[in-house]
Amino acid sequence: MKILVVDDFSTMRRIVKNLLRDLGFSNTHEADDGSSAWPMLQSSDFDFVVTDWNMPGMTGIELLKKIRSDERLKSIPVLMVTAEAKRDQIVAAAQAGVNGYVVKPFTAAALKEKIDKIFERVDG
Amino acid sequence: MADPDNKKLSPEFLDALKDMVPALLEQVQHENMDEAVAILAKLQQARTEHYAGTTFADLLKEKAAELHQRIEAGETESALETLQELQDARDRGLYQEVGRLTRALHSAITNFHIDAKPGEGVQELSEMSEATDRLGYVVTLTEKAANTTLDLVEESMPVAGAMKEESARLKSEWKRLVDRDMSAEEFRSLYWHLDGFFTLLNDQSETLYNNLSSILLAQDFQDLTGQVINKVTSLVKEVEASLVDLVFMASQVDEITGIVREGPEVAAEGVAEVSDKGEGPQINANAEGVVSSQDDVDDLLSSLGF
Numbered sequence: 276m277k278i279l280v281v282d283d284f285s286t287m288r289r290i291v292k293n294l295l296r297d298l299g300f301s302n303t304h305e306a307d308d309g310s311s312a313w314p315m316l317q318s319s320d321f322d323f324v325v326t327d328w329n330m331p332g333m334t335g336i337e338l339l340k341k342i343r344s345d346e347r348l349k350s351i352p353v354l355m356v357t358a359e360a361k362r363d364q365i366v367a368a369a370q371a372g373v374n375g376y377v378v379k380p381f382t383a384a385a386l387k388e389k390i391d392k393i394f395e396r397v398d399g
Numbered sequence: 400m401a402d403p404d405n406k407k408l409s410p411e412f413l414d415a416l417k418d419m420v421p422a423l424l425e426q427v428q429h430e431n432m433d434e435a436v437a438i439l440a441k442l443q444q445a446r447t448e449h450y451a452g453t454t455f456a457d458l459l460k461e462k463a464a465e466l467h468q469r470i471e472a473g474e475t476e477s478a479l480e481t482l483q484e485l486q487d488a489r490d491r492g493l494y495q496e497v498g499r500l501t502r503a504l505h506s507a508i509t510n511f512h513i514d515a516k517p518g519e520g521v522q523e524l525s526e527m528s529e530a531t532d533r534l535g536y537v538v539t540l541t542e543k544a545a546n547t548t549l550d551l552v553e554e555s556m557p558v559a560g561a562m563k564e565e566s567a568r569l570k571s572e573w574k575r576l577v578d579r580d581m582s583a584e585e586f587r588s589l590y591w592h593l594d595g596f597f598t599l600l601n602d603q604s605e606t607l608y609n610n611l612s613s614i615l616l617a618q619d620f621q622d623l624t625g626q627v628i629n630k631v632t633s634l635v636k637e638v639e640a641s642l643v644d645l646v647f648m649a650s651q652v653d654e655i656t657g658i659v660r661e662g663p664e665v666a667a668e669g670v671a672e673v674s675d676k677g678e679g680p681q682i683n684a685n686a687e688g689v690v691s692s693q694d695d696v697d698d699l700l701s702s703l704g705f
Contacts, residue, residue: 284542285542285546286542286545286546286549289546289549289553290549293549293552293553293556328677329676329677329678329679330677334675334676334677335677336675336677337675357677358679358680358681359677359678359679360680360681360684360689360690360696361673361678361681361688361689361690362688362689362690362699363673363688364673364677364678365690365696365699365700366673366699366703367673369700369703369705376696376700377693377696378690378692378693378696379680381693382693385693
């Protein structure tokens, strides 16, 4: 399982990577915003994307929309891990095709639950 | 002949008048015109200082009566002079207020210093004079602390993992000993295993203890960043108060000059478009349209069919 973690704060990327490693996912790669994530997604075969919303350059929601409109990438599961906590934003992310939404600050258990749920649905 | 204005002139101006007029006459007699003009200028200044202490509204009342009187008397020229005086006083008030506010803002910004503790950090702090630099310093400090903590945690986790693994292995061997299911050869091996484990336990628990106390110390940024943020907050408050003063003053000027301004158009109500840019963390979780927990997010998503 190859995972791309997209967040503009390196500390948050490290936290997410550590939590993912505890869950048994050690093949993780990092990008600091949508613009740097996009070429990585195109040139490699990622199985899962964890992204923040608010980032300079291309935001997480823009990245999500771009992934969903790309023929090859459109079915990759995307989990949003973000401080954006407005109902309208969560609805907008759902409409754009997000697979899970975790609000910061979050717990390891919440992240695990969402990831398990996503793969349950994808596998089932 | 008594000047009808005498009552309104300040005693300071009258003293200056008595003081300077003989000198003025003397200079004129000696045809020292430059000096004479200089004395006149001083007199004019002393006269205008009279208005500095009174409010524009008082002056307006006073001058309006004077203006009325002069127009009635058909003294057009002096009426225009009165109007000019009013105009000057109004401008002076405006400039004085703008000047005062500018000075207040300037000193609020330049006085923006933090009291650093002697020793660590003083050099860095003294080199910074801008609020934005200070906030950048907060970002740097918090990032450093987060990275230090993460480094130590990443270093500690495998240590704890190895201890757990080793103790699990020894426990299963120990169980065989308790069950008396062990040869003398195996027992000797367990004996030395246990000896090694105690040494390992001693070293590794010490490593963990040291890492934990370093993590504890890495939280000292809160003290410094807290100070910086409090300073920036009070600066923002000062600037806001000064801006409120400026707006209030501008409204008084408008009132005096009779300028009517239209209020800003009220933003059209309706559903705001969700911005792709994001809004950042919601400080008030009880605000309208904001979810207060992960459970709320889950409920919302499940109501949408997730």
